[in-house]
Amino acid sequence: MKPDAAKMRSSGLSSLPASRNEAGSENDEEPPGSPVSSEPPPSPPPLSSPTPRLTVVPFFRSRTPSSPRATAFRRAHFPAATEKEWNDWQWQVRNRIRSLEQLERMIVLSDSERRAVLQAQAKLPLGITPYFMSLISREDPADPLRRTVIPTLEEFVASPGEDDDPLSEEHQSPVRGLVHRYPDRVLLLVLDFCSTYCRYCTRSRIVGHGAIYPSRSRLEQAIEYIRRTPAVRDVLISGGDPLTLNDERLAWLLSRLRAVPHVEIIRIGTKIPAVLPQRITPALVRMLRHYHPLWMSLHFTHPAECTPEAMRACERLANAGIPLGSQTVLLKGINDSVPVMKDLCQRLLRMRVRPYYLYQCDPITGSAHFRTPVRRGLEILEGLRGHTSGYAVPTFVVDAPGGGGKIPLMPNGVAGREGGDLLLRNFRGRTCRYPDVFGEPEN
Numbered sequence: 226m227k228p229d230a231a232k233m234r235s236s237g238l239s240s241l242p243a244s245r246n247e248a249g250s251e252n253d254e255e256p257p258g259s260p261v262s263s264e265p266p267p268s269p270p271p272l273s274s275p276t277p278r279l280t281v282v283p284f285f286r287s288r289t290p291s292s293p294r295a296t297a298f299r300r301a302h303f304p305a306a307t308e309k310e311w312n313d314w315q316w317q318v319r320n321r322i323r324s325l326e327q328l329e330r331m332i333v334l335s336d337s338e339r340r341a342v343l344q345a346q347a348k349l350p351l352g353i354t355p356y357f358m359s360l361i362s363r364e365d366p367a368d369p370l371r372r373t374v375i376p377t378l379e380e381f382v383a384s385p386g387e388d389d390d391p392l393s394e395e396h397q398s399p400v401r402g403l404v405h406r407y408p409d410r411v412l413l414l415v416l417d418f419c420s421t422y423c424r425y426c427t428r429s430r431i432v433g434h435g436a437i438y439p440s441r442s443r444l445e446q447a448i449e450y451i452r453r454t455p456a457v458r459d460v461l462i463s464g465g466d467p468l469t470l471n472d473e474r475l476a477w478l479l480s481r482l483r484a485v486p487h488v489e490i491i492r493i494g495t496k497i498p499a500v501l502p503q504r505i506t507p508a509l510v511r512m513l514r515h516y517h518p519l520w521m522s523l524h525f526t527h528p529a530e531c532t533p534e535a536m537r538a539c540e541r542l543a544n545a546g547i548p549l550g551s552q553t554v555l556l557k558g559i560n561d562s563v564p565v566m567k568d569l570c571q572r573l574l575r576m577r578v579r580p581y582y583l584y585q586c587d588p589i590t591g592s593a594h595f596r597t598p599v600r601r602g603l604e605i606l607e608g609l610r611g612h613t614s615g616y617a618v619p620t621f622v623v624d625a626p627g628g629g630g631k632i633p634l635m636p637n638g639v640a641g642r643e644g645g646d647l648l649l650r651n652f653r654g655r656t657c658r659y660p661d662v663f664g665e666p667e668n
């Protein structure tokens with residue numbers, strides 16, 4: 226056991242394999258804070274019929290632990306697992322789909338997917354929770370959710386302007402895993418583990434490789450930097466996915482940050498409600514509510530992620546008084562149309578999640594097949610603004626390469642000026658006048 230790990234254990238933090246910090250070690254992919262299983266995942270039987278295509282998720286308030294679709298998937302592929310196990314988040318993490326062999330038993334892979342899966346472990350690993358796997362199409366490689374988590378060969382094609390670290394985070398890190406870009410807030414990368422890996426991840430250079438480990442000594446250094454920097458009033462905890470830490474470790478981190486007098490708010494960035502809603506347990510939310518004001522930035526990409534399970538997870542978080550926002554990456558062929566984005570944003574509001582940012586996809590290496598022209602984001606905003614609730618309209622941002630920060634873009638509503646009148650274009654394209662008599666340019 227490393228001295229640091231010994232300290233963590235004696236302080237009540239959960240046990241971790243000491244080799245977790247070594248890239249390429251066996252345990253790289255094991256969830257921090259979960260018992261390490263030596264058992265291979267159970268072998269699911271072949272499907273007797275294709276998984277029904279999920280295009281529109283019935284939106285209802287269900288009190289049953291699993292949706293019928295998830296239950297059918299469990300029975301087909303994990304017949305030995307009970308409903309209780311399926312709804313245990315650590316069971317979900319231990320039984321993630323990580324190999325070509327597992328995938329081939331569950332879906333019909335295209336040649337591009339098959340070859341990419343074999344190469345992916347060298348880049349961003351493959352990792353999909355059984356729950357999220359139950360949402361994707363068995364037959365269709367163009368299925369939106371399938372494209373977000375199963376690699377294709379396009380991922381290995383580098384295009385001009387792409388970079389492994391397009392946001393230059395490594396150059397704005399005073400302490401390893403802490404990014405200080407904006408004056409009054411910092412980004413704390415707690416770990417590099419996610420329960421499910423998104424193929425378009427901005428941090429694919431580090432996530433899933435055991436490069437950032439939630440060791441107490443590193444986190445203490447980051448907290449010390451925050452303590453010595455009174456300008457920091459807002460700490461965003463991200464990764465990797467911080468909610469893959471167990472409750473005890475998360476509580477330790479939150480309590481340490483809360484003890485810094487000038488830290489006004491803490492935010493957690495997580496995709497857990499979309500990929501592992503079982504993690505949002507009553508015990509977790511009971512713990513989180515001790516650390517208010519606490520905000521959460523969720524990561525929803527497509528309406529098909531807005532399942533009854535996800536809704537229940539968001540309801541628990543919202544009932545604990547945690548304001549919820551969603552950050553959505555604009556992805557070609559996945560959510561880059563007005564109807565899909567409107568559906569997503571309206572579902573999010575019903576889940577008490579405010580659509581917060583719509584991100585232009587960052588130019589990470591191998592992302593060309595995901596990236597849209599910037600004008601597509603503006604067209605989508607035009608299709609939302611005025612046509613649905615203002616709360617359902619996110620801010621469209623480009624995170625400027627080189628560490629320039631988020632730059633919001635808006636469709637231009639100003640059509641010109643006539644004398645004292647400002648000419649404005651409304652959501653129907655009609656020109657309206659505002660008597661902007663105090664806004665005339667000075668001579």
Ligand code: SF4
Binds near residue numbers: 419421464496
């Ligand atoms: S959950 Fe976030 S950090 Fe993890 S792979 Fe997806 S985008 Fe990257």
